Amino acid sequence: MTSSASTARPERAVFASISASVRGAPERSSPLFVRFMAALLLLIAAMAVAPRAFAATRVVFDIDLREEIAAGRFDPARDMVGVRGGAAPLSWTRSLIAPAAGLGKEGWYRATALFERIPPGGTVPYKFRIERPGQGEGDEGWEAGGNRAIELVADEVRVTRAFNAPGAPVSLSRAGTIERLDPLPGTWVGERPVQVWLPPNYERDTQRRYPVLYLHDGQNVFDAAAAGAEWQVDETAQRLVVDGQIQPLIIVAVNNTARRVDEYTATAMSRDGHTQGGQGAAYARYLIEQLKPAIDARYRTLPDVAHTAVGGSSLGGIMSLWLAVHHGDVFGTALVVSPSLWWDNEFPIRDAQKTPLPMSVPRPKLWLDMGTGEGAEAIRQLRKLRGVLYARGWASGDIAYLEAEGATHDEASWAARVEPMLRFVDRQFNAKPRDGNRQQRDPFPSEVRPSMPPGPGTYDK
Numbered sequence: 001m002t003s004s005a006s007t008a009r010p011e012r013a014v015f016a017s018i019s020a021s022v023r024g025a026p027e028r029s030s031p032l033f034v035r036f037m038a039a040l041l042l043l044i045a046a047m048a049v050a051p052r053a054f055a056a057t058r059v060v061f062d063i064d065l066r067e068e069i070a071a072g073r074f075d076p077a078r079d080m081v082g083v084r085g086g087a088a089p090l091s092w093t094r095s096l097i098a099p100a101a102g103l104g105k106e107g108w109y110r111a112t113a114l115f116e117r118i119p120p121g122g123t124v125p126y127k128f129r130i131e132r133p134g135q136g137e138g139d140e141g142w143e144a145g146g147n148r149a150i151e152l153v154a155d156e157v158r159v160t161r162a163f164n165a166p167g168a169p170v171s172l173s174r175a176g177t178i179e180r181l182d183p184l185p186g187t188w189v190g191e192r193p194v195q196v197w198l199p200p201n202y203e204r205d206t207q208r209r210y211p212v213l214y215l216h217d218g219q220n221v222f223d224a225a226a227a228g229a230e231w232q233v234d235e236t237a238q239r240l241v242v243d244g245q246i247q248p249l250i251i252v253a254v255n256n257t258a259r260r261v262d263e264y265t266a267t268a269m270s271r272d273g274h275t276q277g278g279q280g281a282a283y284a285r286y287l288i289e290q291l292k293p294a295i296d297a298r299y300r301t302l303p304d305v306a307h308t309a310v311g312g313s314s315l316g317g318i319m320s321l322w323l324a325v326h327h328g329d330v331f332g333t334a335l336v337v338s339p340s341l342w343w344d345n346e347f348p349i350r351d352a353q354k355t356p357l358p359m360s361v362p363r364p365k366l367w368l369d370m371g372t373g374e375g376a377e378a379i380r381q382l383r384k385l386r387g388v389l390y391a392r393g394w395a396s397g398d399i400a401y402l403e404a405e406g407a408t409h410d411e412a413s414w415a416a417r418v419e420p421m422l423r424f425v426d427r428q429f430n431a432k433p434r435d436g437n438r439q440q441r442d443p444f445p446s447e448v449r450p451s452m453p454p455g456p457g458t459y460d461k
Contacts, residue, residue, distance in 0.1 A: 056114055056115060056116045056155075057114075057115045057118065057152040057154065057155060057156070057157060058112065058113075058114050058115075058155065058156045058157070059112070059113045059114075059115065059150055059152070059156075059157045059158075059159065060110065060111075060112050060156070060157070060158045060159070061083050061098060061110065061111045061112070061113070061128075061159045062101070062108060062109075062110050062158065062159065062160040062161075063081055063083075063098055063108065063109045063110070063111070063128055063161075063162075063163060064107065064108055064160075064161065064162040064163065064165075065081060065107050065108070065109060065162075065163050066106075066107035066108075066162075067162060067163070068130070068163050068164075069107055073130075074130055074163075076100070076107075078132065078133065079130055079131065079132050080095075080097050080098075080130070080131045080132075081095075081097075081098050081109050081128060081129070081130050081131065081163070082095025082096050082097045082098060082111065082128070082129055082131055083095060083096045083098060083111050083113065083126055083127075083128055083129075084096070084126065084127055084128075084129055085124050085125055085126030085127070085150075086119075086124055086125040086126070086147075086408075086410035086411060086412055087115065087117075087119045087124040087410065087412045088115070088116070088117065088408075089113050089114065089115065089116075090113055090124065090126055091408075092409075092410070093137070095129055095131055096111050096113055097111065097131070098110055098111035099111075115152055118152050119152075119412035119415070119416075120232050120412055120415035120416055122151060122152050122153065123149045123150065123151050123152070124149065124150045124152065124412070125147035125148070125149055125410075125411070126147065126148055126149070126150055127142055127143050127147055127148060128143050128163055129141045129142050129143070130163075138272060139272070143163060143164050144164050145164075145166070148166070148167025148168075149167060149168075151168075175234045175235040175237075175238040175239075176197055176198065176199070176200065176234055176237070176238040177197070177198040177202065177203075178195055178196065178197050178198075178222055178234060179195065179196045179198065180193065180194075180195050181193070181194045181195070181196060181294075181298075184286075184290055184291060184294060187285075187286070187290055188282040188283070188285045188286045188289075188290070189257070189259070189263055189279065189282050189283050189286045190257045190259060192254065192255040192256070192257050193218070193219070193255045194218065194252060194253065194254055194255065194291065195218055195221070195222060195252075195253040195255075196250060196251070196252050196253075196295070196299065197222065197233070197234050197237060197250065197251040197252075197253070198250060198299075199237070199241050199248030199249060199250065200238065200241055200242055200248065201248070202248070202250075202300075206300075208248075208300065209300045209301060209302045210248055210249055210250045210299070210300060210301055210302060210307075211247075211249045211250070211301070211302050211307035211308065211309070211429040212249065212250045212251075212252060212295060212299075212301050212302070212303075212307065212308055212309070213249055213250070213251050213252070213309045213310070213311065213422075213425055214252045214254060214287065214291075214292075214308075214309070214310045214311070214331075215231075215233065215251065215252065215253050215254065215310075215311050215312060215316075215335075216254055216256065216264065216310075216311070216312030216313075216316035216319060216320070217255075217256050217260075217312060217313065217314075217316050218252075218253030218254045218255040218256070219253075219255045219256065220411055221233045221234075221251075221253035222234045222253060231411060231414055231415045231418055232415045232418060233251060233253070233418055233422075234251075236415075236418045236419050236422060237249070237251060237422060240419065240422055240423070240426075245423070246422055246423060246426035247426055247429065247430055249425070249426070249429065250295075250299055250301060252291075252295055254287070254291065256316075259279065260315065261276045261277055261315065262276060262277055262278060262279040263279045263280065263282070263283040263319075264280065264283065264312070264315035264316055264318070264319040265277035265278060265279070265280050265315060265318065265319070265343055265344070266278065266280035266281060266319075266322050266347070266351065267280075267343075267344045267347050268344075269343065269344040269345075277343070277344070280319060280322055283319070284322075284323060284326070284327060287310075287323070288327060288330050292308070292330070305328070305329055305330060305331065305332040306332045306428075306429070306431075307332070307429055308330060308331055308332060308333075309331060309332065309333035309334065309335070309425050309428065309429070310323050310324070310331045310333075310334050310335070311334060311335025311336075311337065311367075311421070311425075312335070312337065313337035313338045313339075313414050314337075314338055314339070314340050314409065315340050315343070316337070317335075317336045317337045317338055317339030317340065318336075318339045318340050318341065318343055318348040320334040320335060320336050320337075320339075321334060321336045321339060321348055321352065321366070321385075322348065322351065324336075324364040324366060325351060325352055325355050325357070325364075326355065328361065328362075328363070328364040329361075331364060332362075332364055332365065332428065333364060333365045333366075333367075333424075333425055333428040333429070334364055334365075334366050334367070335367045335421050335424075335425070336366055336367060336368050336369070337367070337369055337414055337417070337421070338369065338370055338371060338374060338378075338409055338413075338414065339368075339370075339382070339385075341378070341381040341382065341384075341385060342377070342378075342381065346381060346384075348385070349381065349384055349385050349388055352385065352388050352389060352392065353388045353391075353392065357392055357393060359393055363393055363394045363395070363398050364398075365398050365399075365400075365424075365428045366389065366394070366398065366399050366400070367399075367400045367402075367421055367424050367425075368382060368385065368386060368399060368400070368401050368402070369382075369401070369402040369403070369404060369417060370382040370402075370403055370404070371403075371404045371405075371406065371407025371408050371409065371413050372403055372404065372405050372406060372407065373406050373407055373408040373409075373413075374407070374408060374409045379403060382401075382403070386399065386401055400420075400424050402417070402420070404416075404417060
């Protein structure tokens with residue numbers, strides 16, 4: 001993948017013209033005129049070197065299908081090839097079709113996408129997909145391997161590669177101290193990498209202990225190497241802690257494995273022609289009986305329930321909800337982000353409705369959200385879950401509820417909500433000791449609700 005800047009700089013000509021005018025000004029020019037021209041020069045100079053913060057990026061995809069054609073895996077007379085990705089104008093549910101490049105470029109296909117809005121981190125995950133009549137939306141047609149990534153670093157970016165070829169490496173951006181731990185042996189589930197973000201001054205303030213937030217799909221939390229996009233949790237946490245907007249905390253990013261679907265679901269269901277899911281309890285044992293004790297032994301944590309939170313998106317969202325419902329004595333707060341509530345005929349909702357929950361036990365504090373771009377059915381299910389939780393004893397102050405206008409089911413949308421998520425977690429970590437299941441203060445009263453990223457969004461109790 002290569003990139004090239006094409007920004008014209010007409011400001012330089014203006015700057016030179018004004019400079020010549022000032023140099024050639026008669027000596028009798030007033031001091032006021034000279035000061036005015038000097039200020040104008042400084043303004044023009046700043047404009048000449050300042051980056052175009054809101055410029056759109058044009059991405060040109062040149063796709064080489066010659067090998068696929070030669071091997072009989074692509075029929076130019078019948079098949080099409082397109083690009084799918086995780087930020088508008090790309091989508092994971094429909095392809096941006098790439099027409100044939102033309103005479104002299106047989107076997108090459110080209111598509112152009114204009115990104116009007118740069119996602120957090122500046123990277124967009126994408127993949128090529130062959131589209132065939134009657135193919136449907138299964139696994140067929142996709143490139144092999146993981147997502148590739150585009151870095152929107154200039155006015156125009158060109159992606160030129162063969163179908164199935166690796167993408168260009170992604171620049172890693174990390175903030176603060178992040179430690180990579182050796183995987184723990186697989187007792188209940190397979191071993192996996194774990195990364196730990198430590199707050200500023202952790203090494204110097206040796207008497208202080210810290211609350212802990214555990215996040216699923218940890219390979220997407222701090223950098224974009226795995227999925228082509230990231231949550232930017234490290235950059236956001238570092239900024240909020242340094243600015244004094246939240247108290248320091250430790251963040252543990254737990255990678256997933258090839259058995260992600262099994263481990264993040266508590267029940268099994270038939271999906272894509274075979275049975276998947278049902279290992280959620282084993283994954284919970286790994287977190288509670290193996291990983292958490294190891295983290296508490298290695299770092300200066302506050303290990304009690306009030307200072308331990310868990311979070312994740314999609315299947316990680318329903319896993320976080322399941323942990324809050326079934327292990328609320330361990331996780332006092334859960335971030336349930338874009339949860340896959342459709343799983344097993346809405347099992348997460350039915351589970352929250354039927355699991356015994358004594359009224360004498362404090363309810364874990366829950367962040368519930370969904371992007372309106374994830375579909376009307378997803379919003380309906382989230383609202384249904386909220387109603388079930390209220391009926392099961394959660395008070396309005398126990399739940400932060402957000403329908404993010406226009407947000408979709410991808411890392412860029414979740415990254416845009418990390419700041420209010422961390423503010424919510426911080427408020428729970430630093431709340432007064434709980435007294436049974438009494439009414440809690442609204443975590444987002446209207447006068448102190450945290451600012452959201454650009455674009456509409458609604459907080460609702």
